[in-house]
Amino acid sequence: MMKSPIILALLIFISCSLSATPYWQQKVDTKLQVTLDDKRHVLLGYEELDYTNNSPDTLRYIYMHLWPNAYEHDHTPFAEQQTQNGEKAFYYAKSKDRGYIDSLSFLIDGEKAEYHNTEMMPDVARIDLPHALPPGGHMHISTPFGVKIPRIFSRLGHTKQAYFISQWFPKPAVYDRKGWHPIPYLDQGEFYSEIGSYEVSITLPKNYIVMATGNCSDNAEIKWLDSLAQLPLPSDTLYRKGWPASDEQMKTLHYHEDNVHDFAWFADKRWIVRKDTTTVPETGNVVVAYAAFLPVDKKKWLKGTDYLKATVQHYGKWVGPYPYKTIKAVEGDMHAGGGMEYPTVTIIDRAASSELQTVIVHEAGHNWFYGIQATNERDHAWMDEGINTFYEHKTVNALGAEKIKTKAKGISININSSTEDLLYYEAASVRTDQAIDQNAANFTELNYGGDVYIKTALMLKWLEQYMGEDKFEAGMHEYYNTWKHKHPYPEDMQAIMQKHSDKSLDWFFKDILNTDKRIDYALRNIHMGNGVTEVQVKNKSGVNAPVRVDAYKGDSIVASGWSMPFTDAATVEVPAINYSKLKISDDIPDVKRANNSNHGGLKLGVIAGLNRSEKERLFVAPALGYNNYDGFQLGLLFHNITIPENRFRFALAPMYGFNDGQFTGTGSMSYTWYSRGLFSNITLQVDGKSFNYASTSQNITDPLYARYIKIAPSLVFTFNEHNLRSPAVSSITLKAYSISEDIFNFNLDPADSLYKPSIATQQKVYGLLRFDHKNSRTYNPFNYNFEGQMGADFAKINIEGNVRIDYMLPKKALYVRGYFGKFFDIGNNPAAASRYYLNSTFTGPNDYLYDDTYIGRSAQNGFTAHQVSIREGGFKIPTPLYTDPVGRNDNWLAAINLESDIPKIPLIRLFLDAGTYANAAQQNASTNKFIFDGGIELHMLFDAVKVYLPLVMSKDFSDYMKSMYPGKVVQNSIVFSIELRNWDWLKAPSKLLRRLSN
Missing domain, CATH: 2.60.40 (Immunoglobulin-like)
Structure with missing residues (x-):
C-alpha cells in the first residue's frame, strides 16, 4: 500500500531536480x-x-x-x-x-x-x-x-x-x-x-561570384565585389546568353562567423551584385547588405538590398537587434519552397521573383527565427516558420504592399493580400487542417504551408491582440534576448510570454497549438444598457479560447470587449451603445465569417468569389448547354461554391432550350457533417436534372420530344483514415433514384391510317449501394469499387478496378481497368429487364440512371451515336443498329481495358479491350468466346474527353461495321467519350486546390 506514495514522491523529486538543472548546450x-x-x-x-x-x-x-x-x-x-x-x-x-x-x-x-x-x-x-x-x-x-x-x-x-x-x-x-x-x-x-563558430576556406575558379555565411576576410575579393556593385545594369542580352567559361586560375576565399549553427555558400559566374548598408536599431552597428541576381531578373531585383535593410530595421524593432555584420540574398534554383535561409545568407528561387519583397523579407527574417534562436525546426516547425511568417506579415504591411505585375499573366497581384490565408481557411472548412505543434514530416504538403506558416501567423496575431501589442512586443524582446544563440522549446517561449501578461496564456500554448478544431464563433443575443452592450457569443468549435467583439461606426472601430477563454458560450461587454454594427474581431481567425456580425444577410457575386464576407455568398454565372434535342441552352447558374467551403453547398442551373422551346436544368445540393469517429464526414446530397433525351417526327409536322426528370438523393459515408498523409480513402454510398421518363406510344390515327406518336410517362425507382476505395499514391495509383443496383425488374452487381502502372519514364504509364458484372432477372418480365442487361459497349440507351452526359442520348446514327462511356465492358465499338448488340448479356460479363502512353508522343495512347460473357460462343454461330477491339486514342482535358479510332477488332464487330457502313468503316469506327460523372462540382474548390498543388 505504500508503493504509490513512494513512487509519487520519487517522481516529484525527479521533476524538481530536472527543473532545477541549469540550462546547457553543446x-x-x-x-x-x-x-x-x-x-x-x-x-x-x-x-x-x-x-x-x-x-x-x-x-x-x-x-x-x-x-x-x-x-x-x-x-x-x-x-x-x-x-x-x-x-x-x-x-x-x-x-x-x-x-x-x-x-x-x-x-x-x-x-x-x-x-x-x-x-x-x-x-x-x-x-x-x-x-x-x-x-x-x-x-x-x-x-x-x-x-x-x-x-x-x-x-x-x-x-x-x-x-x-x-x-x-x-x-x-x-x-x-x-x-x-x-x-x-x-x-x-x-x-x-x-551552435558554434565556423572558419571556412573555399577554392574555386577565379571568376565565380560567391555569397556565403559570415564575413569574407580577403580584401581582394571584397574590392572585386565592390567594383561589381558599382557596374551599371547590363542594357542588352549578351549577359544572358550561355555560361561564361571558368577561369583557369583558382582562388581561395576565407570566411568566418561566430554563434551560428550552419554554413552555406552559393556560387555563380553570371550574377549582378548590388551592395548597401544599414544601421541596426538599439546597437547602431552597421550591416552590409548584398543582393546577387541574374541579369534576366534585374528589374525585379533592383530593390533587393532595400528589402534586406527593411528586414534588419523592422525585425530589429519588434524582436531584437541583428548581431551579424552582413546580410545577403541570392537568386538561384531552389526547389524546397520559394527560398531557403542560412545564417547571414538566403537563396531565393527564381520562380519566386514575382513576389520578391515578401520572399526576401521572409527568408532574411529567418536569421532571427532559427538563425539566432536555434529551435528544433523538425519537431516544432511553427517556432521558426510560423513566428517568422507573423513578422513577415507585419514587415510587409509596414512597407506597404507592393503590387507586382507578373509577366506571364499581365495582372496585378497584391503580394500582401489576405488571400494566402485561404490556404488554411479552406483546409479548416473541410476539416483537413492539422494541429500546429507536431513534427514537420506529419503534415500534408498543403498543410505544411497552410498550418505551419499561415495558421500559426494568424493565431499569433490573435495572441498579440489578446495580450496587447505593447506587452506582446515586450515579451518577444525578452524571449529573443534570453534565448538568442540557444535552443528554446515551446515551454520556454510560454514561460517568458506569460511574464508579460496577467492573464493565463494556456489557451494558446496548450490548446490552440495542439488542436485541429476549427475556430468558429457566432453572435447570438445582444442587450444594451448603462452605456454597455452585452453580447452573447457562441463558441461552436469547443476550443478553449477568448473572443473579442468590436463595435463599429461606419468602417471604424469605436469600442471593443474581450471575454476570458471559454468553450461553450460567453457574454462579452462592449463599452458602447452608439454604434452601427457589432462584429467578432477580424484579428480572430474565424473560419466562418457569415455568423460573426449582427449585420449578416446575403451578398450577391458574379461568376465566383472568395468566402470571407460577414454575409452569406450567392454567385450568379451564365450557364450553357447543348444536346441533340434541346439544342443550345442558355440560363443562369446559381451557386455558393467558394473558398472556404460551406457545409451546405448548392449549384442550380435552370436553362432554356432554343431547339424545342422548353426549360431544362441541372442541379445539386449537399450538407456535410464532420466527425472524428469511424467516418471523417457524412454527406447528404440531392442531385437532379431534366432534359429531353429523344425525339420523333414520324408522321407528324412538329417534332415530339421525350423528357426525363431525375431526382437522386444519396448518403456518402467517408471513412476516417486518421493519417492525413495517407493517399487512401474509402467510402460507402447509399443512393436512390426517382426517374420520370416520357416514352413514345404509336397509335393508329383513323383520319389518315398512319401511326402517330404520343407521350406517356413512366416512373422508375432504383436503389444503389457502393463501396469505393481509392489510393492516389504517386506511383501506380489504383482504385476499386463494389456496387449493387436494384430495380423492380432486375438486380445487378458491378465490380470494377483501375490501376495506373507507371513506366520508368515521366508521365508515361499503362492504364488497366478490369470489370466483372452479374445480372439477375427478378421481375419475371424479360422484356422489361432487357433494358438493364450488361453491355460490352456502354452507350446512351444503357444509361438508365442518367448519370452520364450524352449529346445524343438515344441517337442511333450520326456523329452523336458514336459516344460511349467507359462503364461495364468499356469497349469502343457501339452496335446500336443490331436488335441484340454485340456483347449484351443477361447473366455475366467480364472485360479488361488497357491504355498505354507512347514515349515522346503526347496526348496519344494505344488501347486494347478484351472480354467474354456467359454463353458467348452459343449466342450466335459466328460469335467467338472472346471479343476484342484495339486502336489509337486521343485524350484531352485531364482525360475527361477521349477520341478513339479502333484499328483491330474481333469478327463480331468487324461484321457489323462492314454490313452497316460498307466502304466507310474507318470514319464510322471513330467514337468519343465524355467522362464527367465522377466530378463532384460541389467539391470543386478542394479538388482544384489539390490539383494545383501537384
Whole structure:
C-alpha cells in the first residue's frame, strides 16, 4: 500500500531536480577546407570539429548527419517523402544527376573511429567514440570528405555551373536536455544543429561570384565585389546568353562567423551584385547588405538590398537587434519552397521573383527565427516558420504592399493580400487542417504551408491582440534576448510570454497549438444598457479560447470587449451603445465569417468569389448547354461554391432550350457533417436534372420530344483514415433514384391510317449501394469499387478496378481497368429487364440512371451515336443498329481495358479491350468466346474527353461495321467519350486546390 506514495514522491523529486538543472548546450566549432571541381560537379574537402560536452551526461557515441546521402538513391527518407508528396523528378533522375558524400575517415583525437549508418537512413551515421566523453570534456573530430553535387532537386545542388551548397558536410546531431536528435534530410521539414563558430576556406575558379555565411576576410575579393556593385545594369542580352567559361586560375576565399549553427555558400559566374548598408536599431552597428541576381531578373531585383535593410530595421524593432555584420540574398534554383535561409545568407528561387519583397523579407527574417534562436525546426516547425511568417506579415504591411505585375499573366497581384490565408481557411472548412505543434514530416504538403506558416501567423496575431501589442512586443524582446544563440522549446517561449501578461496564456500554448478544431464563433443575443452592450457569443468549435467583439461606426472601430477563454458560450461587454454594427474581431481567425456580425444577410457575386464576407455568398454565372434535342441552352447558374467551403453547398442551373422551346436544368445540393469517429464526414446530397433525351417526327409536322426528370438523393459515408498523409480513402454510398421518363406510344390515327406518336410517362425507382476505395499514391495509383443496383425488374452487381502502372519514364504509364458484372432477372418480365442487361459497349440507351452526359442520348446514327462511356465492358465499338448488340448479356460479363502512353508522343495512347460473357460462343454461330477491339486514342482535358479510332477488332464487330457502313468503316469506327460523372462540382474548390498543388 505504500508503493504509490513512494513512487509519487520519487517522481516529484525527479521533476524538481530536472527543473532545477541549469540550462546547457553543446558547443561545436567547425573548420572546413573545400575545393570545387566544376567540371565533375564535385567537392573535395577536409573538416575539423572541436566538440565540447557541456551536458551533465557522459557521451559514448555521437550521431553525425551525412545529408548529401539523401540524394544517393530512391529509398532514402528524402526520396520517399518526395514520392509521397507527388514530386517525381528525383525518382526519374539518372544516377549521374544524383549525389552523395564519400571518402570519410573519422579520427577522434587522432584515433580512428568507426561509424555505421542508422537503419533506413543512409544520411545519418552513429560514431562510436574510442573513449567516453565526460561532462565538460572536449574532443577533436576530423575527416576528409567528397561530395558528388546532385542536380538541383531540393536544396543542395547545381544547375550546370551555378552551385547551391548547403547541408553539404558531416555535421553532428544536436544533443540537448531532451536527448539526441538525429534527423534524416527531408525536403518538407528543416533542421536542428549545434551552435558554434565556423572558419571556412573555399577554392574555386577565379571568376565565380560567391555569397556565403559570415564575413569574407580577403580584401581582394571584397574590392572585386565592390567594383561589381558599382557596374551599371547590363542594357542588352549578351549577359544572358550561355555560361561564361571558368577561369583557369583558382582562388581561395576565407570566411568566418561566430554563434551560428550552419554554413552555406552559393556560387555563380553570371550574377549582378548590388551592395548597401544599414544601421541596426538599439546597437547602431552597421550591416552590409548584398543582393546577387541574374541579369534576366534585374528589374525585379533592383530593390533587393532595400528589402534586406527593411528586414534588419523592422525585425530589429519588434524582436531584437541583428548581431551579424552582413546580410545577403541570392537568386538561384531552389526547389524546397520559394527560398531557403542560412545564417547571414538566403537563396531565393527564381520562380519566386514575382513576389520578391515578401520572399526576401521572409527568408532574411529567418536569421532571427532559427538563425539566432536555434529551435528544433523538425519537431516544432511553427517556432521558426510560423513566428517568422507573423513578422513577415507585419514587415510587409509596414512597407506597404507592393503590387507586382507578373509577366506571364499581365495582372496585378497584391503580394500582401489576405488571400494566402485561404490556404488554411479552406483546409479548416473541410476539416483537413492539422494541429500546429507536431513534427514537420506529419503534415500534408498543403498543410505544411497552410498550418505551419499561415495558421500559426494568424493565431499569433490573435495572441498579440489578446495580450496587447505593447506587452506582446515586450515579451518577444525578452524571449529573443534570453534565448538568442540557444535552443528554446515551446515551454520556454510560454514561460517568458506569460511574464508579460496577467492573464493565463494556456489557451494558446496548450490548446490552440495542439488542436485541429476549427475556430468558429457566432453572435447570438445582444442587450444594451448603462452605456454597455452585452453580447452573447457562441463558441461552436469547443476550443478553449477568448473572443473579442468590436463595435463599429461606419468602417471604424469605436469600442471593443474581450471575454476570458471559454468553450461553450460567453457574454462579452462592449463599452458602447452608439454604434452601427457589432462584429467578432477580424484579428480572430474565424473560419466562418457569415455568423460573426449582427449585420449578416446575403451578398450577391458574379461568376465566383472568395468566402470571407460577414454575409452569406450567392454567385450568379451564365450557364450553357447543348444536346441533340434541346439544342443550345442558355440560363443562369446559381451557386455558393467558394473558398472556404460551406457545409451546405448548392449549384442550380435552370436553362432554356432554343431547339424545342422548353426549360431544362441541372442541379445539386449537399450538407456535410464532420466527425472524428469511424467516418471523417457524412454527406447528404440531392442531385437532379431534366432534359429531353429523344425525339420523333414520324408522321407528324412538329417534332415530339421525350423528357426525363431525375431526382437522386444519396448518403456518402467517408471513412476516417486518421493519417492525413495517407493517399487512401474509402467510402460507402447509399443512393436512390426517382426517374420520370416520357416514352413514345404509336397509335393508329383513323383520319389518315398512319401511326402517330404520343407521350406517356413512366416512373422508375432504383436503389444503389457502393463501396469505393481509392489510393492516389504517386506511383501506380489504383482504385476499386463494389456496387449493387436494384430495380423492380432486375438486380445487378458491378465490380470494377483501375490501376495506373507507371513506366520508368515521366508521365508515361499503362492504364488497366478490369470489370466483372452479374445480372439477375427478378421481375419475371424479360422484356422489361432487357433494358438493364450488361453491355460490352456502354452507350446512351444503357444509361438508365442518367448519370452520364450524352449529346445524343438515344441517337442511333450520326456523329452523336458514336459516344460511349467507359462503364461495364468499356469497349469502343457501339452496335446500336443490331436488335441484340454485340456483347449484351443477361447473366455475366467480364472485360479488361488497357491504355498505354507512347514515349515522346503526347496526348496519344494505344488501347486494347478484351472480354467474354456467359454463353458467348452459343449466342450466335459466328460469335467467338472472346471479343476484342484495339486502336489509337486521343485524350484531352485531364482525360475527361477521349477520341478513339479502333484499328483491330474481333469478327463480331468487324461484321457489323462492314454490313452497316460498307466502304466507310474507318470514319464510322471513330467514337468519343465524355467522362464527367465522377466530378463532384460541389467539391470543386478542394479538388482544384489539390490539383494545383501537384
